[in-house]
Amino acid sequence: MPVREAYAPYTICRHSLVDGKPLIVPDAREDVRFANSPLVLAQPHIRFCASVPLRAHDGQWIGTVCGLDIKPRQFTPHQTLMFQDIAKIAMDALEMRRLAETDILTGALTRRAFLEVAETAIVRAKRNRQDLICVMFEIDNFKDIILKYGHAAANEVLRTVGEICRAGMSEVDHFGRISGAEFVVLLEQADTQAAFVVAEKLRRVVARTPVAIGSNELHITISSGSAQASTSGQGVEGLMAVADTKLYEARKAGRNCTRTGPVAGPNLRRRGVKAGRIILNGGREMLDCTVTSRSRTSAGFE
Numbered sequence: 682m683p684v685r686e687a688y689a690p691y692t693i694c695r696h697s698l699v700d701g702k703p704l705i706v707p708d709a710r711e712d713v714r715f716a717n718s719p720l721v722l723a724q725p726h727i728r729f730c731a732s733v734p735l736r737a738h739d740g741q742w743i744g745t746v747c748g749l750d751i752k753p754r755q756f757t758p759h760q761t762l763m764f765q766d767i768a769k770i771a772m773d774a775l776e777m778r779r780l781a782e783t784d785i786l787t788g789a790l791t792r793r794a795f796l797e798v799a800e801t802a803i804v805r806a807k808r809n810r811q812d813l814i815c816v817m818f819e820i821d822n823f824k825d826i827i828l829k830y831g832h833a834a835a836n837e838v839l840r841t842v843g844e845i846c847r848a849g850m851s852e853v854d855h856f857g858r859i860s861g862a863e864f865v866v867l868l869e870q871a872d873t874q875a876a877f878v879v880a881e882k883l884r885r886v887v888a889r890t891p892v893a894i895g896s897n898e899l900h901i902t903i904s905s906g907s908a909q910a911s912t913s914g915q916g917v918e919g920l921m922a923v924a925d926t927k928l929y930e931a932r933k934a935g936r937n938c939t940r941t942g943p944v945a946g947p948n949l950r951r952r953g954v955k956a957g958r959i960i961l962n963g964g965r966e967m968l969d970c971t972v973t974s975r976s977r978t979s980a981g982f983e
Contacts, residue, residue: 691719694732694747701742703761706730708753729754731761733768738776746771784858786836787843795857799867799917802855803910806869814868814876815917817924818883818905821936823862826899834894838901841892849883865921873909873941880905880939888937902937904928 693715697704709715709727720727729750735743746768756764782794790798799815806813820826820842827835839862846856846864855867868876884903891898906927908920931940 693718693720693727693730693749694745697732697734697745698742701734701736703734703765704730704732705756705761707755711753725749726751728752731756731764733764735768735772735775737772743775784843786839787858787864788847789843789856789858789864792857792859795855795859795865795867796917798855799857799920802867802869803917803920806910811870812872813910814871814873814907815910815920815924816866816868816876816880816905816907817859817921817928818864818866818880818903819928819932820862821902821904826901830894830899834892834899837894838892838899841890842887842901842903845886845890846883849879849886859921865924873907876907876909877939877941880907880941884937884939904931904936905939906931907939907941 693706693709694704696714706712706715707729709718709721709730715721715727715730718727727749729748729752731748732745733747734745737743746764748764782791783789784791789795803813805811820838823835823838826838842864843858846866850856850866853869855869857865857867859865866879868879871879884905887901887903891900893899906924906929908923908927910920927940931938934940
């Protein structure tokens with residue numbers, strides 16, 4: 682068909698979402714509900730429609746599997762059942778993809794999923810000449826939390842921070858988990874000042890929200906750094922590198938704070954996760970580590 686997209690209120694298949702059950706229209710011209718539809722009277726001149734709604738596991742209707750033809754057709758009950766099976770397979774595939782793209786502890790996007798979403802958002806922002814901000818933040822002294830309270834407590838900290846962040850985001854924001862205790866938020870249609878307000882609000886909410894660890898309460902803080910897409914002149918990796926440099930400044934300033942602003946190119950810390958080795962005592966001792974960032978003058982590792 683020459684038409685690949687259509688205004689939703691004009692579509693025939695949307696009726697299956699309203700009713701929550703399969704919709705079979707053998708001939709749209711003979712159906713009073715659709716005979717005057719622009720998609721029937723003009724291009725693509727739809728005559729036949731079979732539509733089955735897609736229902737997520739949480740009960741929400743998210744779309745349809747739809748078959749169209751420019752000629753009238755008859756659909757048997759067996760064919761309707763087959764179409765419902767196809768819809769179930771499609772929904773299972775979508776659900777598996779959603780699970781694969783979502784961090785189970787925090788509800789954030791995985792690193793890979795975030796990078797894909799962010800690249801698309803950056804292209805869209807440049808095309809529409811809109812501001813876009815990247816905010817990176819980390820849970821302060823997270824390794825100390827693991828050593829003192831254990832991994833179960835650390836997981837509860839991650840879960841709490843994830844809930845706070847998701848609750849404070851708008852529909853056009855994107856939230857990802859980059860590494861163990863490090864996260865990133867992409868704010869569309871936001872300038873530097875607005876991003877600072879968002880980051881500071883998140884920092885304050887985290888600071889005043891205790892995490893229940895058994896009979897005790899653990900108070901945590903976060904540090905963050907932000908960068909504007911137009912200032913980095915690069916894609917998502919470059920934008921994150923600038924934000925990471927500002928996060929590094931927040932860490933050096935004593936943590937539990939937010940840093941933003943321009944970054945000089947030569948001092949840009951380049952993010953990457955790879956195996957490394959620290960050589961001590963003239964090569965007599967070696968310590969394996971993970972390199973998380975690097976610049977011309979310094980490196981971060983854990």
